[in-house]
Amino acid sequence: MSSAAEHADNWDLRHEDFNDNDFLYEVYDVMRQRSAFAHTDHPFLSATAGGAWVAVRYDECYRILQDWQHFSSNPTPEGAEQLAGDLVITLDPPRQQKFRKVLNPYFSPARMKALQPQIRAETDRLIDDFVQAGRGDLAQVAWRQPGIVFFKYLLGMPTDDVPLCIDLTDTALNGETEEARMGAWGGLYQHIHDAVTARMSQPARDDMIDVLLTAEIDGQRLPLQDVVSNAMLLVQAGLETTANAMSFAFHHLGANPQERDRLIAQPDLLPRAVEEFIRFAGSIHGIPRTVTEQVEMSGQSFCPGESVLVNYAAANRDPAVFADPDKCLLDRRENRHLGFGAGVHRCLGSNLARLEFQIGLEQVLERMPDYTLAPDAEAVFHGSSVTRGYRSIPVVFRPGQRSAA
Numbered sequence: 075m076s077s078a079a080e081h082a083d084n085w086d087l088r089h090e091d092f093n094d095n096d097f098l099y100e101v102y103d104v105m106r107q108r109s110a111f112a113h114t115d116h117p118f119l120s121a122t123a124g125g126a127w128v129a130v131r132y133d134e135c136y137r138i139l140q141d142w143q144h145f146s147s148n149p150t151p152e153g154a155e156q157l158a159g160d161l162v163i164t165l166d167p168p169r170q171q172k173f174r175k176v177l178n179p180y181f182s183p184a185r186m187k188a189l190q191p192q193i194r195a196e197t198d199r200l201i202d203d204f205v206q207a208g209r210g211d212l213a214q215v216a217w218r219q220p221g222i223v224f225f226k227y228l229l230g231m232p233t234d235d236v237p238l239c240i241d242l243t244d245t246a247l248n249g250e251t252e253e254a255r256m257g258a259w260g261g262l263y264q265h266i267h268d269a270v271t272a273r274m275s276q277p278a279r280d281d282m283i284d285v286l287l288t289a290e291i292d293g294q295r296l297p298l299q300d301v302v303s304n305a306m307l308l309v310q311a312g313l314e315t316t317a318n319a320m321s322f323a324f325h326h327l328g329a330n331p332q333e334r335d336r337l338i339a340q341p342d343l344l345p346r347a348v349e350e351f352i353r354f355a356g357s358i359h360g361i362p363r364t365v366t367e368q369v370e371m372s373g374q375s376f377c378p379g380e381s382v383l384v385n386y387a388a389a390n391r392d393p394a395v396f397a398d399p400d401k402c403l404l405d406r407r408e409n410r411h412l413g414f415g416a417g418v419h420r421c422l423g424s425n426l427a428r429l430e431f432q433i434g435l436e437q438v439l440e441r442m443p444d445y446t447l448a449p450d451a452e453a454v455f456h457g458s459s460v461t462r463g464y465r466s467i468p469v470v471f472r473p474g475q476r477s478a479a
């Protein structure tokens with residue numbers, strides 16, 4: 075195993091040493107202490123021949139996110155090859171803002187809140203699968219709930235297709251090999267493509283596919299490819315991030331029963347606890363920006379075409395901003411975390427994510443209030459990937475009744 079200092083010289087998020095998540099944060103500590111910007115030969119997403127810069131301190135990450143004129147979300151030419159279509163996340167204003175104007179109302183707090191009963195019922199159904207046994211795997215709740223909600227209630231996929239779409243998404247995100255992952259993305263793309271095409275000849279419904287199909291940007295409807303690609307982006311952006319953070323929370327509360335009891339006794343703490351889990355879990359470790367013109371920040375010069383990864387996870391543990399950054403403090407008050415980003419690309423789905431997360435916690439704590447990590451089985455953390463979180467969280471608890479869901 076290499077030392078934290080060696081890893082900090084050339085950070086590679088996919089390195090197997092980072093299956094130890096605490097060790098990864100030790101490496102970020104070293105990187106942050108050395109400089110605001112590290113360099114890596116191993117960027118993921120938006121690759122360039124020269125590697126990429128990595129912003130690891132809060133202040134610089136925040137400033138980059140505000141300065142889209144110098145730090146564009148357009149990919150590098152190599153990165154663009156991996157993309158199909160005009161995606162909201164890889165555009166800059168003003169076109170990006172026009173996309174957001176179409177999509178924002180769909181994700182408004184009021185609209186997401188209306189989904190509350192459905193999200194609760196779906197969460198209950200997942201818990202029903204094992205609640206009578208007195209033991210189960212909470213990763214099943216964390217990883218499946220956001221997918222079911224998304225495909226069934228937001229994309230409006232036919233209900234029969236939902237299990238297949240969720241399986242394909244699971245493989246696309248967590249498949250063992252690159253080939254399996256790519257194959258599953260291809261399958262999912264085709265599936266969503268077919269669903270969108272079918273909907274073009276059907277009466278309008280009030281869901282995500284309709285929003286994208288009827289959107290007019292600069293007086294023109296979106297081409298079919300952009301409709302499908304943006305629907306896929308939403309799947310990618312919304313599922314693994316929420317699932318990861320939720321898996322951290324379930325694990326943390328199972329390992330710390332006094333914290334679990336505190337949340338049960340003080341449910342008013344839940345919204346703050348959700349924010350803290352999002353800060354602490356570090357769902358996103360680097361989204362790239364491409365430098366548009368020569369610019370300097372904190373003594374570092376950047377040249378046009380260079381790639382800069384904004385490391386939200388490292389920024390969210392910056393001791394200059396967060397007291398006790400490596401502690402998960404459920405009642406943390408000052409918590410201006412960058413978990414949902416900042417600036418023009420700030421997360422579109424944050425209202426949905428918070429709701430799914432809070433309801434996931436509420437139902438688990440209500441229906442298995444005494445749950446703890448199973449003493450005879452290990453939780454499995456999958457770290458050497460962009461998708462980082464617990465893939466298995468075996469727990470034990472006093473058996474309960476199935477719900478009416």
Ligand code: HEM
Nearest residue numbers: 162163311312315316357361413414415419421422423427
């Ligand atoms: C805990 C869960 C989530 C986290 C931590 C998260 C995090 C983020 C972050 C950091 C960004 C900024 C990306 C950038 O700066 O380029 C972002 C953007 C985005 N997120 Fe989320 N997200 C979450 C859940 C969701 C959900 C549930 C959805 C939708 C269903 C979603 C959809 C998006 C989209 C479409 C963007 C791009 C917005 C734009 O480019 O204008 N996210 N998210």
